[in-house]
Amino acid sequence: MPVESGSSIAARQAKQKRKSHSLSIGRTNSTEQERAGMQRDMLEGQDSKLPINVRSNLLDLFGQIEREFENLYIENLELRREIDTLNERLAVEGQAFDGSDLGKGPLKAKASHSTSQLSQKLKTTYKASTSKIVSSFKATTSRAVCQLVKEYVGHRDGIWDLSVTRTQPVVLGTASADHSAMLWSIETGKCLLKYVGHAGSVNSIRFHPTEQMALTASGDQTAHVWRYMVQLPAPQPVADVSANCDEDVDFSDKDEADGDADGPIECPTIRLPSSTLKSHQGVVIAADWLVGGKQAVTASWDRTANLYEVETSELVHSLTGHDQELTHCCTHPTQRLVVTSSRDTTFRLWDFRDPSIHSVNVFQGHTDTVTSAVFTVGDNVVSGSDDRTVKVWDLKNMRSPIATIRTDSAINRISVSVNHRIIALPHDNRQVRLFDMSGVRLARLPRSNRQGHRRMVCCSAWCEDNASCNLFSCGFDRQAIGWNINIPALLQEK
Numbered sequence: 001m002p003v004e005s006g007s008s009i010a011a012r013q014a015k016q017k018r019k020s021h022s023l024s025i026g027r028t029n030s031t032e033q034e035r036a037g038m039q040r041d042m043l044e045g046q047d048s049k050l051p052i053n054v055r056s057n058l059l060d061l062f063g064q065i066e067r068e069f070e071n072l073y074i075e076n077l078e079l080r081r082e083i084d085t086l087n088e089r090l091a092v093e094g095q096a097f098d099g100s101d102l103g104k105g106p107l108k109a110k111a112s113h114s115t116s117q118l119s120q121k122l123k124t125t126y127k128a129s130t131s132k133i134v135s136s137f138k139a140t141t142s143r144a145v146c147q148l149v150k151e152y153v154g155h156r157d158g159i160w161d162l163s164v165t166r167t168q169p170v171v172l173g174t175a176s177a178d179h180s181a182m183l184w185s186i187e188t189g190k191c192l193l194k195y196v197g198h199a200g201s202v203n204s205i206r207f208h209p210t211e212q213m214a215l216t217a218s219g220d221q222t223a224h225v226w227r228y229m230v231q232l233p234a235p236q237p238v239a240d241v242s243a244n245c246d247e248d249v250d251f252s253d254k255d256e257a258d259g260d261a262d263g264p265i266e267c268p269t270i271r272l273p274s275s276t277l278k279s280h281q282g283v284v285i286a287a288d289w290l291v292g293g294k295q296a297v298t299a300s301w302d303r304t305a306n307l308y309e310v311e312t313s314e315l316v317h318s319l320t321g322h323d324q325e326l327t328h329c330c331t332h333p334t335q336r337l338v339v340t341s342s343r344d345t346t347f348r349l350w351d352f353r354d355p356s357i358h359s360v361n362v363f364q365g366h367t368d369t370v371t372s373a374v375f376t377v378g379d380n381v382v383s384g385s386d387d388r389t390v391k392v393w394d395l396k397n398m399r400s401p402i403a404t405i406r407t408d409s410a411i412n413r414i415s416v417s418v419n420h421r422i423i424a425l426p427h428d429n430r431q432v433r434l435f436d437m438s439g440v441r442l443a444r445l446p447r448s449n450r451q452g453h454r455r456m457v458c459c460s461a462w463c464e465d466n467a468s469c470n471l472f473s474c475g476f477d478r479q480a481i482g483w484n485i486n487i488p489a490l491l492q493e494k
Contacts, residue, residue: 145486146443148451149469150189152480154182158455159474161204161286161413164463165212169232172463172472173214174480175202181216182267185232186469186482191267192230198222204286208293213274215296217287221280223298224273225310277308279315288331290338290352297338299329305340307352319350321360328372328413339381341370347383349395363398365391372413380437382423384411390425392437403439413459417470420487424471426457432473434490442490445473445483453477 048055157178164186165171171192172184181202183193195202200219207214217223277287282302289296290307295316299305305319305326324343331338336352347370349361363373368387375381379395380402390411391401409429416423422442423435430453432445446452455476463470469482 145489146445147484147486148446148481149484150186150482152184152189152191152482153478154191155180155478157201158476158478159458159480160201161459162461162472162474162480163205163207164461164466164472165207166209167207167212169230170463170465171230171232172480172482173205173207174474175205175216176478177201179218181205181214183214183228183230184480186463186466188233189482190233192232193228194267194269195224195226195228196269196271197224197226197273200283203284204288206288208289209291210293213293215287215289217284217298219283221278221282221284221300223277223284223287223296223308225275225277225296226270226273228270275310275313277306277310277313279306279318280304282325285325285327286329288329288338290331290336291334297329297331299326299340301325303342305329305338305350307338317352317358319348319358319360321348321362322346327369330372330374332375333377333418337375339373339375341373341383343369345370345385347373347381349381361398363393365393365401368410371411374414374416376416376421376437377418382414382416382437384414384425386410390414390423390435392439403437405435405439405441407433412457415460415462417462417464419464420491422462422485422487422490424460424462424473426460426473426475428456430455430457430475432457432460434485443485451481453479453481
């Protein structure tokens with residue numbers, strides 16, 4: 001009787017394997033209609049509060065998931081059969097050598113090396129295939145704890161921007177589409193002061209570096225400088241509403257903020273600015289103080305940024321060059337540098353360190369609107385975009401970013417912790433994620449039915465001097481939220 005060689009055995013088994021795989025796929029496809037009929041029968045026979053169309057969609061989705069796992073399971077079985085076949089093939093080929101020859105040093109070493117190489121290749125292939133299943137079940141854990149400390153509710157429309165004072169007393173400022181800006185006690189969540197001098201949406205708020213003055217930009221085509229005096233109330237006990245940073249519980253969307261039921265917030269009101277910066281022909285989307293606080297820069301939808309003398313409201317420079325509307329502007333904390341971002345997919349660096357001339361550098365690298373660009377300590381700029389990426393740039397090398405963060409949602413106004421170099425990314429999908437400067441993800445703020453934002457998160461801001469509440473976020477749900485980020489645990493997890 002003729003004896004089959006190792007190669008013929010492998011070919012026959014591979015043919016049987018392909019045949020069984022095609023039959024299993026055919027059976028799967030042929031029973032889809034039967035499954036659909038059984039699902040409808042099950043839906044009609046079960047008592048549930050869910051609408052029948054919702055239950056049907058859920059069953060369809062779970063059916064698709066089941067079929068995907070079934071295909072992966074069949075693929076893994078085939079890989080196991082290939083391993084067995086190749087092992088048999090190795091055994092057959094090994095018998096072809098004379099036993100005494102195999103015992104000799106060179107041939108034995110060669111056969112052992114060949115076998116180990118093939119074995120390692122099989123292991124690598126099998127691991128690469130099964131990792132598709134295993135990675136789906138990996139749970140990201142973090143020892144860092146993000147605690148929701150306080151909610152600041154009182155605006156009648158979405159909150160576009162927020163900022164923390166740089167002088168005592170330390171308060172939180174918010175800018176809202178309801179044409180107002182508010183100052184809040186960080187500890188108690190109480191509104192301390194309300195500014196209503198604008199005739200349009202208040203798009204940004206920034207505080208003077210040394211004096212009790214605020215700078216707000218508005219849709220009424222102006223920026224206002226106004227002085228404030230506040231007295232902090234006595235602090236109240238803080239409830240423990242901590243949650244793990246990687247909590248992944250979805251929640252229902254709400255059209256109205258919870259604070260609407262409480263009626264309007266009663267607090268002192270300022271109606272007139274101390275100075276008005278006006279020369280734009282479009283919405284002023286952002287404004288910031290230059291180092292020293294004697295000058296301010298504004299960014300507008302008229303595609304220009306303007307530099308003003310605050311005391312006289314005099315226009316010093318009109319910065320032109322962007323091809324589309326500006327989205328944000330930011331100043332360097334210690335140098336006379338300004339960065340502006342635009343819908344033209346670029347951001348520009350303006351240098352005013354030499355009073356006689358100002359230079360400009362253009363940063364290209366995004367493929368959609370650059371929503372914000374901010375300075376960090378040193379010579380770095382961090383930019384965020386609607387193309388779902390964040391890029392870290394070195395001012396000394398503008399050609400390519402030194403780090404790129406890719407996300408699953410558009411990114412709004414970002415902020416960077418100066419002391420710890422942690423980037424907070426507010427997203428359109430209501431998430432707030434934390435990354436380090438090298439692009440490594442550190443944590444995500446809690447988002448559940450009980451806490452977190454209910455709508456798009458527009459902005460975030462760090463507070464370096466407050467140990468109990470060191471990160472703030474705001475969004476379309478008309479509220480700002482104060483968080484306590486356990487920085488040591490966060491960095492230890494990294």
